[in-house]
Structures are given as structure tokens and as C-alpha cells.
Amino acid sequence: MTHIQPSFIIKIFFFILFPVSIFISSYAFAAITQVDKLSFGTIVVLDNTATSEITVDVEGRVILTNQIRVIDLGHPAYFILSDYTIYTQLFTVASVLNAETASYNNNSQQFTLINVTTAPSVTTNATGMAEVIIGGTLQTSGNGINQYYDDTYTATIQLTVSY
Amino acid sequence: MNNLNKITKVLGLTLVLAASSNALAATVNSTATVEVKNIVTLTEDATLNFGSVRATADDSNVANFATLLLNPADGTLAPVATAVGTSALTSLSAGNPGTYTISDAANFTPMTLTLPAAATTLIASGVPATTPTFTVDDWTATVSGGPNDGTDAETATNLTTDATGAVTFNVGATLSTIKSAAGTATAYLDANYEGSYAIKVEY
Numbered sequence: 416m417t418h419i420q421p422s423f424i425i426k427i428f429f430f431i432l433f434p435v436s437i438f439i440s441s442y443a444f445a446a447i448t449q450v451d452k453l454s455f456g457t458i459v460v461l462d463n464t465a466t467s468e469i470t471v472d473v474e475g476r477v478i479l480t481n482q483i484r485v486i487d488l489g490h491p492a493y494f495i496l497s498d499y500t501i502y503t504q505l506f507t508v509a510s511v512l513n514a515e516t517a518s519y520n521n522n523s524q525q526f527t528l529i530n531v532t533t534a535p536s537v538t539t540n541a542t543g544m545a546e547v548i549i550g551g552t553l554q555t556s557g558n559g560i561n562q563y564y565d566d567t568y569t570a571t572i573q574l575t576v577s578y
Numbered sequence: 579m580n581n582l583n584k585i586t587k588v589l590g591l592t593l594v595l596a597a598s599s600n601a602l603a604a605t606v607n608s609t610a611t612v613e614v615k616n617i618v619t620l621t622e623d624a625t626l627n628f629g630s631v632r633a634t635a636d637d638s639n640v641a642n643f644a645t646l647l648l649n650p651a652d653g654t655l656a657p658v659a660t661a662v663g664t665s666a667l668t669s670l671s672a673g674n675p676g677t678y679t680i681s682d683a684a685n686f687t688p689m690t691l692t693l694p695a696a697a698t699t700l701i702a703s704g705v706p707a708t709t710p711t712f713t714v715d716d717w718t719a720t721v722s723g724g725p726n727d728g729t730d731a732e733t734a735t736n737l738t739t740d741a742t743g744a745v746t747f748n749v750g751a752t753l754s755t756i757k758s759a760a761g762t763a764t765a766y767l768d769a770n771y772e773g774s775y776a777i778k779v780e781y
Contacts, residue, residue, distance in 0.1 A: 445604060447604055447606045449606065449608055452608055452609050452610065452611060453608065453609070453610035453611070454610070454611050454612070455610070455611065455612035456612065456613070457612075457613040457614075457615050458612060458613070458614060458615070458684075459614070459615060459616050459683070459684045459687070459781060460614060460616060461687075461781045469612070484684030484685075484687050484781075485684060485685070486615055486682065486683065486684050486685075486743055487613075489612070492608055492610070494606070512607060516612070526612060528610055531610070549608075551610055553610070553612055563614045563616060564614065564616075565614055565615050565616055565617055566613070566614055567611055567612070567613045567614075568611065568612050568613075568614065569609050569610070569611050570609065570610045570611075571607055571608070571609055571610075572607070572608050572609070572610050573605060573606070573607050573608070574605065574606050574607075574608065575603060575604070575605045576603065576604045576605075577602055577603035577604075578602045578603075
């Protein structure tokens with residue numbers, strides 16, 4: 416039967432907890448700041464008898480298919496990661512949370528955000544900062560119902576940053 | 579001492595897991611948006627104006643009328659055919675075509691123009707009921723400016739927006755003296771004769 420002294424346990428806790436708390440605190444103030452939301456701009460849907468797509472890639476280029484035309488160009492989402500460890504590789508994943516868009520007019524056809532893209536990783540600079548850019552592709556329903564009312568349509572995306 | 583080792587391991591593992599889940603990943607949600615604008619803006623820059631004319635009505639026969647064609651490309655007025663009966667229609671001062679600009683549209687995109695299918699009647703306000711009217715029909719339109727300047731705005735892809743999503747076109751038509759066999763018309767009065775018409779543009 417071994418008897419453990421309470422003071423010894425406290426010491427063990429101290430020696431284990433202290434390094435871990437230092438480890439955590441070094442990332443506790445890291446921040447993800449959104450500078451721009453992913454925007455596909457202002458568009459025209461000329462016809463909806465077949466699916467049409469608009470892509471805004473991470474370079475900011477806009478690619479159209481079929482019956483979509485652009486009035487005002489959109490842009491990719493832009494995030495700044497700050498207060499991370501300097502010169503560190505951060506892994507980034509962009510995902511679609513709500514693929515089908517929502518609009519004020521419920522009777523309108525909706526778009527589907529079929530994918531989002533971003534670089535798989537970024538590396539922080541000398542000040543612990545890095546940039547993340549997210550592009551994406553939006554698709555019309557293509558079901559033959561020409562009811563894309565003049566409105567703003569919104570989907571939800573997610574960015575995850577990890578070490 | 580064995581128990582102590584177990585405590586240490588369990589504690590250490592717990593802390594490492596906690597640190598991994600809480601501090602090594604961060605997530606933020608955002609929105610992706612698109613604005614649809616299928617409706618274009620159509621602005622009337624100048625009203626269709628046949629200028630001042632000298633007109634004589636002949637409503638003894640529906641076929642007795644005189645005409646002036648307003649060319650949408652340059653606004654010139656010219657008789658379409660010889661006046662019939664005692665009807666007469668002569669231009670005294672220049673008119674101008676109706677000028678319209680489509681804007682807020684997609685760039686480099688063909689637009690479809692629909693002109694009135696029927697005639698419209700020009701009447702003077704507050705004049706006796708026997709005062710004759712004018713008829714405007716045979717609507718035409720030409721593209722104004724850009725690579726398709728002067729071409730028929732209703733044909734194929736002539737009416738195509740430019741890089742800014744805009745395109746301008748002119749509307750002309752034929753003005754005729756009254757087309758009636760009522761035999762009740764008096765002389766035209768010196769007055770402004772007005773009417774309205776509708777045109778439609780769409781993708």
C-alpha cells in the first residue's frame with residue numbers, strides 16, 4: 416500500500432499544467448478577420464431551362480456557363496489570420512454549410528453553392544499573419560422555371576484553420 | 579507508486595486532448611451572396627417629336643390621308659406617299675426621333691426590343707370634338723452608337739449592350755392625317771397633338 420503525499424500530487428499537477436497552459440496561451444489570441452465576403456456580384460439569369468454556373472475563383476476571375484450574365488463583378492472571400500505563431504504552416508479548409516441559397520422572396524428559384532475552394536494551407540509571415548482566399552461556384556436550378564426574381568441570394572460557408 | 583503513475587498518465591492524456599481540441603483549430607462562418615437583377619433600366623432621353631407641320635384633313639374616305647415618315651436614324655421627315663384627296667401634311671420644322679437608353683444590363687448581351695404593334699392616336703387637349711386627330715404607326719427603331727450604329731434595332735443581335743451594360747436606340751414612326759370616313763372633321767387647329775405608346779426591352 417503506497418501512500419501518496421498531497422503535496423506531491425500538487426507538484427505533479429503544476430509541472431504538467433504549466434507547460435500546457437503556456438502552449439494554449441500562445442494561440443489564445445489568434446484571430447480570423449473577415450475582410451470580404453464571397454460575392455458573385457450582380458447577375459442576370461437569361462434562361463433556366465438548363466443549369467448555368469458562375470464561378471469566382473481564388474484569383475478573382477469570373478467564369479460563366481450557359482445563361483448567366485454579369486452586371487457587376489463579384490470577388491472571392493478574403494480573411495486575415497493574425498496573431499499566430501510566426502512562419503508556421505496553417506491548414507485551411509473551406510466548406511459549404513448551407514448549399515441552397517435563401518432569398519427574401521420565397522417564391523423565387525434558388526441557387527446551389529456547389530463548391531468552395533481555397534488553398535489547403537497558408538504560412539504565417541514574420542508578424543504571425545496570413546491571408547486566406549475562398550472562391551466558389553454557384554449553380555442555377557435549371558428546372559425550366561424562369562423565376563429568379565430580382566433579389567439577394569445568400570448561402571453559408573465555413574472556414575476552419577488548424578495547425 | 580503505481581497509482582501515481584496512472585494518475586499522471588490519465589491526467590496528461592486528458593490535458594493533451596483538451597489542448598488539441600480547443601487551441602489547434604479555429605472556425606468561422608461567413609456568407610456567399612449573389613444579387614439577381616433581371617430587370618433592366620430603360621430611360622427616355624428624348625420624346626418622339628414630328629416637329630411642326632401643316633396639316634389638312636380629309637375624312638370623306640378612310641383612304642384619304644397624307645403621311646410623313648420620321649427616320650429613326652437621322653430624324654429626317656419625308657412623305658411616304660402622295661397625299662390622297664384633299665389631305666395634306668407638310669413639315670415646317672424639324673422633329674427628332676424618340677431616343678432611349680438601356681442601362682444596368684449585362685454587358686455584351688443582346689436585348690430584344692418590342693415596338694408597338696398598333697397605331698396610336700394624337701389628340702389636342704381641350705379642343706372641339708370635331709377637331710381631327712393624327713395617327714402614328716409603322717414603328718421602326720435603329721441602334722444609336724457603337725459597332726451596330728444605324729442598324730435595325732429589332733433584328734437579331736443588333737441591339738447589344740456595350741461593356742458598361744448600356745445601349746441606345748432611336749424610335750421613328752409614320753405620322754398620318756386622320757383616317758376616317760366620318761365626314762365631320764373640321765380643320766386642324768394650331769395646337770400640340772399628343773399621344774402615348776409603349777415599347778418593351780428584355781433579354
